[in-house]
Amino acid sequence: MRFAGPPSRMRIAAALVLSACVTGCATYRAKPLPEQASSAASLSQLQGYDPAALSLDLAAIERLVLLNNPDLKTQHARHQAAQAQRRQDGVLPNPSMGGSVGYLISGPGDATAWTASISQDIASLITLRPRREAAKANADGLDASLLWEQWQTLGKARLLVIDLVEGERQIALQRQAMEAQARRESHIVNAVQAGNMERVAVASDLAAAADARAALNDLQRRQLDQRQQLNALLGLKPDVAVPLASSLPAADLDAAAIRAQFDSVSRRRPDLVALQLGYRAQEAQLRAAVLAQFPPLALGYDASQDNSRVRNGGPAVNFTLPIFDHNQHNVVIARATREQLHQEYTVRLATAQDEVDALLAQYAQLDAQRQALAAATDDAVRAASQADQAARAGLIDLRNATDLRVAAINRQLAALVVEQGMLEQQAALELLVGRGMPTSLEQDVMAP
Template sequence: MYSIFARSGWWRLAAYHGRIAFLPLLLTGCAVYHPQPLRDHLPAMAKVERQMAVALRHDHPASAQPVNLHAPLSGEDLGEIAVLLNPSLRAMRAQIGVARAQVFAAGLLPDPQLALSADLPSNVAAGYTNAYSMGLSWSLASLFTRAANLHIARAQEQSVQYQVAWQEWMVANQTRILARQLYYLQKQEAVSQTAATTTDQLYRISVQNLRLGDATITTTSLRQIAWLDSQDRLLALRRQVTAVRQDIHKVMGLPPNMPLSLRAPRILRDIPDAARLVTLADAHRLDLLALRAGYRAQEARVRRAILGQYPGFSIGITRAADTSNIQTIGPGVHLDIPLWNRNRGVIAESEATRAQLHAAYTARLFQTRADITALVADLRRLRQEIAPLEQQVPQLQSAEQRLRGAAAEHNVTLIDYEAVRSQSLAKSLQLLALKQAYAEQQAALEMAVGLPWQQWRKQR
């Protein structure tokens, strides 16, 4: 093939007209492939601790002291660290780069098209030459939709940014809820541990007295039952504590054996009005903002689809020579005739998608308002249940301590003491469980509103 083109003088002809001399220059701006292999190893414990320290110093830049990760941390601290270390969020943040690249691609102009062809006579006769044709064309169809494409890409980039931010907000608050749950479960575990220690001591004393003949089988059996109940309760709480701690490590992307110490959560005593919180959620929830940006992108897609029903065309210029060496040059136009298709399928699909997004946004808005209303109602109900127990449980605990000494001196029957002790323990655990539910619901309400509760009063 090279010899045919050499004999025909094709390359000399092309170089003479200068049509392809610029092609090597274009190659200088091309991207170069660089491999990026996957890594199948997890970060070491020391690296994770350094990342957590950086996260906390970033949150408190005024503090020059090193952060002690083994000191008690708040749920807010753990939530911020989870946003930085969670593997799923790291993968989601890469979508922002893809969306930005799509904006860049949407703004690019189409490349011109160069067409080259040759007609080489197999039996060259006198007076005949090699024919050729060269054409340079440029499609103008994309120019009419470039503005719509840019609007789509920019709105989609906003939607992706809001979606990633919403997922970060969800992970941070999920970590806060788990931290509050773990804190109060550990409190219940400590109370159950104290009760189990007490019942174990009483049971051992009763067994010794039974051997000496100073106790009855009924008394010993009652204390044995109380000891078994306390052990069952303690083991059940330990299982819950272990499960919640593993969930926290999973959400935060931490090694399972990394210790964490928690501070007491901040509890919101006054409960705001649900209608005001709904208004704040409508304006600040990131998932609603993401849906609005996605809807704007779909509106632009509908406009682009409607523009696609009009004829698209390309313009160009062609230079040619036939075998008689008659050379011609002239413009050319390529026109798409919208006869049957007229982009009706794309228009119908884009309009149906817009209707679906509108319905999805309406459903999310309705669900948001319902969730906030239900959470506010639950918090008020929990507050009513917590108030009397906060007054009565300390009195029951004090009575249980006095009766314990009286029972040791045989001034109170064991049945009376066990009744008070079991009820005091049950009410203490019930109060801690209600406080746990209240703390979790408060964090869930902040998550549903889309704003921390400290900013609720600042927003108008």
């Protein structure tokens, strides 16, 4: 490097350096927040909606949730921010330049004195590779966390669809029970008013009719709340009607297949992958902290001219003596953080295994209950049908026929509750092992 040129050359060099610094600089443009925002007012406003579909099955709902869920829409911006941070953390450190001018004020000199220097931080170059590795792992870990959010959102949508479809069937049965008891209630009230019955003798029947209405109201309130939750997942206004399929495939879970899939869950489940990538990033940060124990070192070149035109130039070294601070505290912090992440991953993996075992046990219990209820439900339905025929023939009174009819409906409701529970357990297990879930991560990210 030569600094002996005339002042005009120095000005040209300075202008070139300034131009290089300015080139590529970002510009600012204001982006004000919207004053108003609203959810979609109809299904036709949803991305990916098929107007020809008369009803939406579980797969259609999942597709619409992925495309339109308000929370998932922000994931692209979070991904972009993580990638920008990754690029920033991997940028080479800029060299440092300095200079000064000493104008001649008095004395025997006959020229303007000046100094110029350029240097590069070597310590930051030493830690550059582990810092880049940490930045990449952090960015990939965020992508895995975003994918886990997608899975959880889809899992919630699955459960809502199951509850809504099964809830409609329960409401239909509960309405039948209420109507049967309402007919008996009307008959009883007429008989009491005519003096043919004592109200005290039929108080339990009247209470049963009231309980049936209350149970129907509870089911309808829960159904409305779940519909509004599903609309929120889809980005719809609460009052938009979403036509769902009238039935779902029966629960059909292969416990052996679930256990086999769990063996590789650490390479496929995004939350576990995110923890692995976080641990990988911390490993890199620990290596960077260990390398940063060496004294901060800067190498460069200095040149100068005094007022008598005597010029000097040569290499320059600048470093800090590691007497009090040799980055020992940052190394300890990095090691403690690595141990924390190690324990967190171990606990999460063990918890995932326990959750799968617990849900499989619950599913097996529900399956046993379903089989036990099947025969009793069929028997109750047959008895209710025979009682209806006998009541129409005048062989038994309306009160007893209604009791048998309601008993059959209650058995059917119990069977539906068990069926719903099995579908919910199956959905939860599929979420835990990643069965049937989408993936948008690169293979080397999902299987580190």
